Amino acid sequence: xxxxxxxGRAADAVVEEIEREIVSGDLASGRLLPPERxxxxxxxxxxxxxxxxxxxxxxKGLLESKPRHRPVVxxxxxxxxxxxxxxxxxxxLKQDGGVKTLFDVRIFLEAALVRHAALSARKEDIAALxxxxxxxxxxxxxxxxxxxxxxxxxxxxxxxxxxxxFPAVHQAFVHWLYDHWQSMRRSPEQNLVYHAGHxxxxxxxxxxxxxxxxxxxxxHLSEAWxxxxxxxxxxxTGGDTNRGA
Amino acid sequence: xxxxxxxGRAADAVVEEIEREIVSGDLASGRLLPPERxxxxxxxxxxxxxxxxxxxxxxKGLLESKPRHRPVVxxxxxxxxxxxxxxxxxxxLKQDGGVKTLFDVRIFLEAALVRHAALSARKEDIAALxxxxxxxxxxxxxxxxxxxxxxxxxxxxxxxxxxxxFPAVHQAFVHWLYDHWQSMRRSPEQNLVYHAGHxxxxxxxxxxxxxxxxxxxxxHLSEAWxxxxxxxxxxxTGGDTNRGA
DNA sequence: AATTGAATTCTGGTCGACCAAACTGGTCAG
DNA sequence: CTGACCAGTTTGGTCGACCAGAATTCAATT
Numbered sequence: 001x002x003x004x005x006x007x008g009r010a011a012d013a014v015v016e017e018i019e020r021e022i023v024s025g026d027l028a029s030g031r032l033l034p035p036e037r038x039x040x041x042x043x044x045x046x047x048x049x050x051x052x053x054x055x056x057x058x059x060k061g062l063l064e065s066k067p068r069h070r071p072v073v074x075x076x077x078x079x080x081x082x083x084x085x086x087x088x089x090x091x092x093l094k095q096d097g098g099v100k101t102l103f104d105v106r107i108f109l110e111a112a113l114v115r116h117a118a119l120s121a122r123k124e125d126i127a128a129l130x131x132x133x134x135x136x137x138x139x140x141x142x143x144x145x146x147x148x149x150x151x152x153x154x155x156x157x158x159x160x161x162x163x164x165x166f167p168a169v170h171q172a173f174v175h176w177l178y179d180h181w182q183s184m185r186r187s188p189e190q191n192l193v194y195h196a197g198h199x200x201x202x203x204x205x206x207x208x209x210x211x212x213x214x215x216x217x218x219x220h221l222s223e224a225w226x227x228x229x230x231x232x233x234x235x236x237t238g239g240d241t242n243r244g245a
Numbered sequence: 246x247x248x249x250x251x252x253g254r255a256a257d258a259v260v261e262e263i264e265r266e267i268v269s270g271d272l273a274s275g276r277l278l279p280p281e282r283x284x285x286x287x288x289x290x291x292x293x294x295x296x297x298x299x300x301x302x303x304x305k306g307l308l309e310s311k312p313r314h315r316p317v318v319x320x321x322x323x324x325x326x327x328x329x330x331x332x333x334x335x336x337x338l339k340q341d342g343g344v345k346t347l348f349d350v351r352i353f354l355e356a357a358l359v360r361h362a363a364l365s366a367r368k369e370d371i372a373a374l375x376x377x378x379x380x381x382x383x384x385x386x387x388x389x390x391x392x393x394x395x396x397x398x399x400x401x402x403x404x405x406x407x408x409x410x411f412p413a414v415h416q417a418f419v420h421w422l423y424d425h426w427q428s429m430r431r432s433p434e435q436n437l438v439y440h441a442g443h444x445x446x447x448x449x450x451x452x453x454x455x456x457x458x459x460x461x462x463x464x465h466l467s468e469a470w471x472x473x474x475x476x477x478x479x480x481x482t483g484g485d486t487n488r489g490a
Numbered sequence: 491a492a493t494t495g496a497a498t499t500c501t502g503g504t505c506g507a508c509c510a511a512a513c514t515g516g517t518c519a520g
Numbered sequence: 521c522t523g524a525c526c527a528g529t530t531t532g533g534t535c536g537a538c539c540a541g542a543a544t545t546c547a548a549t550t
Contacts, residue, residue: 033499046535048293050502060332068502068532068541074294078346080475083334087305088326101323112357165350191252211467221418280531291505296533313511313532390493 011052014043022062022073029075033063035090060084078168089176099180102155104229106173107221113157114201114217118210125160126206132156133195133202139193149184154197180228190227197223258296267307267318274320278308305329325414334421344425351418352466358402358411359446359462363455370405371451377401378440378447383437392427398443410484425473435472442468447471448455 022025038051054071056164057063061080065071074080081177092098111240117125132153151174174181197220204213266272279287284295299316302308306325310316319325337343356471362370377398384390396419403415419426449458 019332021334023339043320046533048296048534048536049504051293051297054502055297055300056304061303062333070501076333076336078337080328081337084329084333085326087264088307088321088329090322091264092323092326094268101408101410103405104408108357108361108406108408109354110362112353115357116353129514143515161349161353163346163353165346282531292532293504293506299532310532315531366507 009148010045011049011056013041014045014049014053015056017043018057019062022057022075023074027073029073031073032070033073035070078165079171082168082172083175084176085172089172093176094242099177100225102173102176102227103221103225106177107218107225109156109169110154110221111214114162114205114213115210117157117160118205118208118213119159121205128159129153129202129205132216133198136198137195140195141188143191146191146194149195150198164233177228194220194224255290256294256301259284259290259294259298260301262288263302264305264307266329267302267320270320272318272452275319276318277315278316281389291398301304324416327413327417328420330417331420334417338421345416345470347421348466348470348473351422352463352470354414355399355402355466356459356460358405359450359458360455362402363450363453363458366405366450370401371402373404374398374450378443381443388430388431388436391436391439395439395443399403405436422473438468439465 011047017157018027027033036047036050038055040047043050054063054065058065061084062074062076063071064074093102134159136146136149137148140229155167155170158166197216200216201213201220204216263272272278278299281292281295281299285292288295299308303310303316306329307321308316311318338347361461374460377394381391381394381398384394394412398414400412403411445461446458446465449461
């Protein structure tokens, strides 16, 4: 499968070995990978092959290699996994309805999360939402800060299920959509509207009304979409996402 | 970003260029990538660098390179994106509660999908579900076929929203969980139970009852989880055992 | 003694050459 | 005329060497 990719190269065995060592903790996260030459000696392969191994592991997200430095070991987390997607998704977004497609997914997922929150949020969760909402309100005048608090507010919903995958997904969404999101520099008036959306969502959740919460979330994001959309629909292809297969 | 992650190398510029060409269609999907030497000549870099480019693109999922053959261009799709995750997720699953974490996500997402289906499935969708259910019923005696029809039944829900991301996600789930999934499920009696679960879900969707649908799905998958769980909980959650392969 | 800067060494980046498998075509036997 | 075999070419895989930037060390100066 994914590991054995499709290769048959000598490098592959080494890739698996290093992967094992990283996962098992023999190569602790944060540590530096041994110098390429050491690996050459250890595995009896050429430097080029080692190099290939490093590139592969880097792309897999298990290593973080800066231009001229030793690669740093990074134990994989779900967030790591999603960041590995980055490259491809970036291109997918450029294709026809890419952004809309992704945004739709976000709406869908977040609607479910909000519903879930309305049904099973604990007191602490509600408190966290309230706090995030307040910070969001306080930042209405500050474009940048509002942006951050906006993201933070939504982020809370991704943490409520307590499953590490959701925050990772959220992070990925933010990352991927950030450019578009930002193209439409927000005005205080706009922020006011968004904040109102957040408030509606919060209140519905607080009142334990899943339907209303989902509805509010849906309305809020659809609204946001309508605004974002304009930023890159100067002459769009018109194709509307759906019905792909 | 993925670009910037490793960048600094000469190879990076080439990676971006090739990426562009693939996305733009200049390098059509299915075609073979030009020989490495051609690229060497064209970009004025060494063979090793070209090689690195190819490895990178392969890992990104834009190329499919078999051991001793010319790489094949693969236009990225959302499915491609998820398959890129494979390597990491495979390892994540081996860590402590990895499988459960992922399975929970599946339950969560699929519950939302089922609910969505109950609310907005079209006639064709219902018909597709009915057909899938029937095929599933007919296969109760056949372990392998049942497996396939089981997956196929669930798959229908992922297609209903009409967003290409969901089928890709489903495919990824199946891929990642398949091993565990397969460790058990092989008795007709068990299949009977599962089919009943499917039927309950279908009927709820058909009757346009989102609550019941979600409930049925949740029960069905939780049940499946309970069974799957046993297949790898012989010793348990705590110590992470192995080193082994 | 502390600091700084230059020389040394270490390490990653790049390259060109060599090897072996795959592909091509052309020829010869049936 | 057809098909299998063989040689030449193409092309990917591997390697060792060389280059340049980064880290380290150590000594000279303040």
